[in-house]
Amino acid sequence: MSGRFDTKEYRARLRRAQKLMADQQLGALFLTTEPEVRYFTGFLTRFWESPTRPWFLIVPATGEPVAVIPSIGAALMGKTWISDIRCWSAPDPSDDGVSLVIDALKETGGPVGVPKGHESHVRMPLGDLERIAQAVDLTDDRGIIRSLRELKSPAEIDRIETACQIAGRAFQRVPEIAAKGVPLAQVFRDFQRLCLEEGADWVPYLAGGAGPSGYDDVISPATDRPLNTGDVLMLDTGLVHAGYFCDFDRNWSIGKPAPATRAAYGKLIEATRAGFEAAKPGARACDVFQAMDRIVGSGDAGRLGHGLGMQLTEWPSLIPADDTELRPGMVLTLEPGIQTQARRILVHEENIVITETGARMISPPAPGELPVL
Numbered sequence: 001m002s003g004r005f006d007t008k009e010y011r012a013r014l015r016r017a018q019k020l021m022a023d024q025q026l027g028a029l030f031l032t033t034e035p036e037v038r039y040f041t042g043f044l045t046r047f048w049e050s051p052t053r054p055w056f057l058i059v060p061a062t063g064e065p066v067a068v069i070p071s072i073g074a075a076l077m078g079k080t081w082i083s084d085i086r087c088w089s090a091p092d093p094s095d096d097g098v099s100l101v102i103d104a105l106k107e108t109g110g111p112v113g114v115p116k117g118h119e120s121h122v123r124m125p126l127g128d129l130e131r132i133a134q135a136v137d138l139t140d141d142r143g144i145i146r147s148l149r150e151l152k153s154p155a156e157i158d159r160i161e162t163a164c165q166i167a168g169r170a171f172q173r174v175p176e177i178a179a180k181g182v183p184l185a186q187v188f189r190d191f192q193r194l195c196l197e198e199g200a201d202w203v204p205y206l207a208g209g210a211g212p213s214g215y216d217d218v219i220s221p222a223t224d225r226p227l228n229t230g231d232v233l234m235l236d237t238g239l240v241h242a243g244y245f246c247d248f249d250r251n252w253s254i255g256k257p258a259p260a261t262r263a264a265y266g267k268l269i270e271a272t273r274a275g276f277e278a279a280k281p282g283a284r285a286c287d288v289f290q291a292m293d294r295i296v297g298s299g300d301a302g303r304l305g306h307g308l309g310m311q312l313t314e315w316p317s318l319i320p321a322d323d324t325e326l327r328p329g330m331v332l333t334l335e336p337g338i339q340t341q342a343r344r345i346l347v348h349e350e351n352i353v354i355t356e357t358g359a360r361m362i363s364p365p366a367p368g369e370l371p372v373l
Helices: 007-024 034-041 071-077 098-106 126-135 144-150 154-172 184-197 259-278 285-296
Strands: 028-031 056-060 066-070 084-088 112-114 138-140 202-212 231-241 248-253 314-317 331-334 337-341 344-347 350-354 359-361
Touching: 007 028, 007 034, 007 056, 007 144, 028 034, 028 098, 028 144, 034 056, 034 144, 056 098, 066 071, 066 098, 071 084, 084 098, 098 126, 144 314, 154 184, 154 231, 154 248, 154 331, 154 350, 184 202, 184 231, 231 344, 248 259, 248 344, 259 285, 259 331, 259 337, 259 344, 259 350, 259 359, 285 331
Parallel strands: 028 112, 066 084, 112 138
Antiparallel strands: 028 056, 056 066, 202 231, 231 248, 331 350, 337 344, 350 359
């Protein structure tokens, strides 16, 4: 799938952005990262994996966006709704699109907003950014990009939910690939295969762990250690469908779990349900954190969930300090964790969307009891 929506979707995004720019008296937004460029254009490619070439999008306060991109991307950008595409032969260390960017920004006639807050970055050489800053008035974007991307359209929610369904089908097939004696690294490889077979476009993120009564972290690469009786296996996937992520995990016991392990899993399910009930329009991200933290404690994870969409993790963060108000259209993860014994944890994660009346689960709910392989 190309990943592009109907042009009406992008024009609606542009109108919302331009209204906010008018309110903030900005002449344009200057965007340099993959999700920002794709948000306004539908330009979906894995070519961003190469750090060699920069890609730019200018969203003016009036008129249509201007793409300033390497010529290698002209054909693909030409298949989007963008008509003003300005190219150069890249890489060009002497002028890697900078002159084209400066000319396009000067046409907008006002201060140029660049995303500046937490979770933002600028994807271009610092020297080139300094050249642009000397030529035009760069300022922060007043949080416009964050506020736009926090709220997903029905079309975006549909894609995220489809990604969740794909992952759910792959999780149901884990008994085909995981059992006592199978190396964890083999389980990881096979699970990615299952995701692709079930309809994922690619699987850029797969984390997890396995160990007696739990695992010691949830980000380490898989090892060749075989699964043993008494282990808990966890797989956490961020697969992509049509440019949008899911992000949730599932746990299994290898053989009959110890009573304490079974009870810890039950606490995770209880905490997830509490977070789900707290996730209502008008509540704050910190309120959802507190609802789960009262049951399991936050431990060392730093947060108990986050936003989800074109990126695996987005704003907001479910932490005590985040007072972001929940609004219909936000897609979140609920991710409580609990310690089972010294240096052993269990983590559970689900994906939800905020509606007018409360939360709706979009990941297929996990079983209430720890499943056994």
